[in-house]
Amino acid sequence: MKIGELVREYRLSKKLTQQELAEKSDLSLPFINLIENNRRNLSVDALLKILTAMEIDPSDFFRPLSDTSDDNLQLLIEKIQLDKNRTEIIELFLSILSLNEK
Template identity: 45%
Template sequence: MNVGDKIRRLRMSRGLTQEELAMRTDLSRSFISQLESNKTSLSLDTLEKILRALGTDLKAFFSDQEEEKIVFKKEDRIPLYDQPDGVSSFLLMSDVETKKIDPTLVVLAPGAQTEEESYHEGDEFGYVLQGKVDLWLDDVRYRLSQGDCFYYRADKKHMLKNPSKKREAVVLWIEID
């Protein structure tokens, strides 16, 4: 394992410069640079300090987890059961518990609606792929058509309804933690 390279990738994935990481760890920028270039070694305590500043720990850093899955094919979709009549929902990717987003494809038959969700943490984003939907937030209706999108904090009661009596509606709905 190339420790320096892995630290560099973690730092960059967090949007930090070497200077910012140095400030968060009370280390010098030159030490961070030498470490990322594998020109110096470090103690376990220093590595733990750096990993804590990068939002991870030793176990995760040294785990032998398999390569991150990048592409999720149509056949990988996971159907969600116990949906109201006329609503079909599919998780678009697996292992959503470890990710900060939960993308779902929601298909609403004519006149169908999702169950009303109560307040919860996070944000929600949606994009209407087909048809029209009514987005209800705390009893206020917003009408959206194909190509429209929505974004809101999930601190409101919310649901989607297909107002059409003839066409189904399809929405890409993403919950963001």
């Protein structure tokens, strides 16, 4: 699952339209649309605005991406969640994911 798809799933579960999410997150409607369709890279700042608007904790947001039997991946996610530099680590992680999508 890609980040944009996950944003859409959470938005729909909160019964928000793209317009409502755009207004709550102080981002543009076209930007939200591009993110949900995986046509735009997402900065940590923008992701945090979206998660705050939907009242979702970042660790909860990434949990579906971590649902796996791979113990090493689970350990990595736990370490990131506890790290004082987790914002920078998440930003790097998102950058790596965007490179893989190209």
